[in-house]
Amino acid sequence: MxxxxxxxxxxxxxxxxxxxxxxxxxxxxxxxxxxxxxxxxxxxxxxxxxxxxxxxxxxxxxxxxxxxxxxxxxxxxxxxxxxxxxxxxxxxxxxxxxxxxxxxxxxxxxxxxxxxxxxxxxxxxxxxxxxxxxxxxxxxxxxxxxxxxxxxxxxxxxxxxxxxxxxxxxxxxxxLMEKEIKFIGGAVDAPERPLVAILGGAKVSDKIAVIENLIAKADKIIVGGGMMFTFLKAKGLSIGKSLCEEDKLDLAKELMEKAGDKLILPIDTVAAKAFAADAEHRTVAVADMAEDEMGLDIGAASIELFTKALEGSKTVVWNGPMGVFEMPAFAKGTIGVCEAIANLDGATTIIGGGDSATAAIDLGFADKFTHISTGGGASLEYLEGKLLPGVESISEC
Incomplete structure (x- = not known):
């Protein structure tokens, strides 16, 4: 209603x-x-x-x-x-x-x-x-x-x-609440297609319900950020010292099977031996990471892959950065995704709050998006398809 x-x-x-x-x-x-x-x-x-x-x-x-x-x-x-x-x-x-x-x-x-x-x-x-x-x-x-x-x-x-x-x-x-209902609710319930969801951040566990909900609703789901390594390991790849939720590997396999070609993973990563802003780093194919390296961003080839996947999209929802964007050496993936979304012609582009909103604002892309959500947790639950008590309690017309 x-x-x-x-x-x-x-x-x-x-x-x-x-x-x-x-x-x-x-x-x-x-x-x-x-x-x-x-x-x-x-x-x-x-x-x-x-x-x-x-x-x-x-x-x-x-x-x-x-x-x-x-x-x-x-x-x-x-x-x-x-x-x-x-x-x-x-x-x-x-x-x-x-x-x-x-x-x-x-x-x-x-x-x-x-x-x-x-x-x-x-x-x-x-x-x-x-x-x-x-x-x-x-x-x-x-x-x-x-x-x-x-x-x-x-x-x-x-x-x-x-x-x-x-x-x-x-x-x-x-x-403000009206805009959130219109854009985030609309993107999930009645999007102009193709609908592309871009999900990043550290943990698969934070986005499980979002991915499950969007498998049925989105035309493409792009995955980056630290959570990508749980998927990559579930595919049998060596991910070195990269962030990984070992207890979510089976779930990652199930999600990839359900999503099929809809789910797009990075093909390269910016790897370093230490989690530090001044760490020496190199760009390497995801299959070629060394055991003593960790991935801290997506690489140039992945940015190109994601940019191509976004072509022609009419609704884009983005939640979660592509790498450790707070460190300049590992911010290029997030910047690249920001630019790719910003350059889309005629698309409704939505950032679902949290770190991705911070990244877009800090990187100077705030005015390039149709809507930037003010609620990280609320926008995530909306993307999961949940009813939000604060919205449900508002009087109906």
Whole structure:
């Protein structure tokens, strides 16, 4: 069923509870990357422009003990949001209680406030993360309607998403959540073909369900990154000291048998004797690795193979880098894949969050993709074909 979008709601004069994903990196109290904040601005600005007030809230990191709270306050985020919006964002350093309730009662149309890290409620019994019924009901009581724009937590049933949605009359997706549903959900359920999936990263175990789901849905599945070596060893090749999940070899064989010609593996690798940025390295065919070498990237021939496999594709989903892209010597495979996708003509190109999103942004390719997901775990589960609690709990049209 179609989900309500923020534009479907009557907002004038309403107090809008808005779950955002402001789980941003902090160093010495300073935000080092505000992409998640800027991504939520269109929804926030729309709600304010409609004559409503915004009560924004998010988690920030993992909080299990009182000691974990240090450096996890949302105060720096509220300050940055004030700068980006050009208007004051009142910050209330509480997750419940009289001060929070007073601030909510005083907020006027066109104003915005933010309350404290929702995970502070996890210190005493994981009330947020375990979707405590009373907490969800309490937070829901603070507003008139609920807008969920936090796709990054959509794969979890928390008090701040499912709990609120279950206890409020009307809920809707924000513009960012809408994009995620449209692009990632659309790529899996109703893609324009050919659909090509590119999967990388370290472990096969992280992508098993994705591969199994995409075998039936994708026209091609390209595999790179550290996970490629488990497949290569399952084919009987020597992989030296490369990363390998020995307990997943039989599964890798099964996946290759199911996928047949759909599954495309690298034919060369950039090998080194040490996992180090300055390690001596060489490009070698995957069948010719020495016993004391490890593969840290795909080679030029594999980049060419993957580029050719992408030709003519109309939908591309990419999740996971092709090598240790943080080290310049082993970033060429990821750069090559970025360039190949960026140069596709007329294709819908989607990055499923996580390290591949970081790589594309860091390498300067962010504006070359149709959509870059803000949720690593959520996008993976969406690609697996799972229902996401945070999406399912949004009101239907």
């Amino acid at each position: 179609a989900k309500k979008i923020v534009t479907d709601l009557e907002l004038k004069g309403k107090k809008v509870l808005m779950r955002v994903d402001f789980n941003v990196p902090l160093k010495d109290g300073k935000i080092t990357n505000d992409n998640r904040i800027t991504a939520a601005l269109p929804t926030i600005q729309y709600v304010l422009d409609q004559g409503a007030s915004v009560i924004a809230f998010s988690h920030l990191g993992r909080v299990k003990t009182e000691e974990d709270k240090a450096g996890k306050s949302m105060a720096p985020v509220a300050a940055r949001l004030t700068e980006l919006l050009g208007k004051e964002v009142k910050f209330v350093p509480e997750t419940r209680g009289a001060d929070l309730e007073a601030a909510v009662s005083e907020i006027k149309p066109g104003e915005i406030m933010m309350f404290e890290n929702t995970r502070f409620e996890d210190i005493d019994g994981k009330k947020e993360s375990k979707n405590d019924p009373e907490l969800g009901k309490y937070w829901a009581s603070l507003g008139d309607v609920f807008v969920n724009d936090a796709f990054g937590t959509a794969h979890r049933a928390h008090a701040s998403n499912v709990g609120i949605a279950s206890n409020i009359e009307e809920s809707a997706a924000g513009f």
